Amino acid sequence: MFCTFFNSTRAYTAQYVQPPTEDKELLPGVISKTKQVTVTGYFGPVKEDYTKTAQYLKAIAMNGAGKKTASGKVPSIGTVAADTRYYPFGTKIYIPELKFSGTVRDTGSGIKGSGRMDIFCGHGKKAEQIAKALGRKKVTLMIVEAS
Secondary structure, rough: OOOOOOOOOOOOHHHOOOOOHHHHHOOEEEEEEEEEEEEEEEEEOOHHHHOHHHHHHHHEEEOOOOOOOOOOOOOOOOOEOOOOOOOOOEEEEEEEEHEEEEEEEOOOOOOOOOOEEEEEEEOHHHHHHHHHHEEEEEEEEEEEEEO
16 A cells, blocks of 8 residues: 655555545546556665665666656655656556555656556665565556646
8 A cells, every 4th residue: 555745755554554535635636537557666775775786786777776767856655657658747647546646757668658657665675565565456547637
């Protein structure tokens, strides 16, 4: 389960999730499109969390360094990586199954087409655990337009 706190890079586990709310409270706009996509999690590795340099470098190769997104911003909880041909930077999304709202701010080498997205889970080992727990899921994606 995710909890979105904008301008934060911490990973939050289920114990930090906000109490259940109505979906309407999480949607600061209107839904313009609904689509099935496959999502996975990614995180920012922290060098001190790894005993071997090779493990750290492998984590970076799989997830990126977690320092800057393709849009030039520092990734935070709520950052989404997508193919910008289909979802331009700044596109707001909502995934009801995960109670997750986010903004497209990143791209990824494995993110091709309109049916794939990655969700940034934070920095460090907790974020790595959350990203792994998310796995690879097919979810309903809603594009949120400002009202």
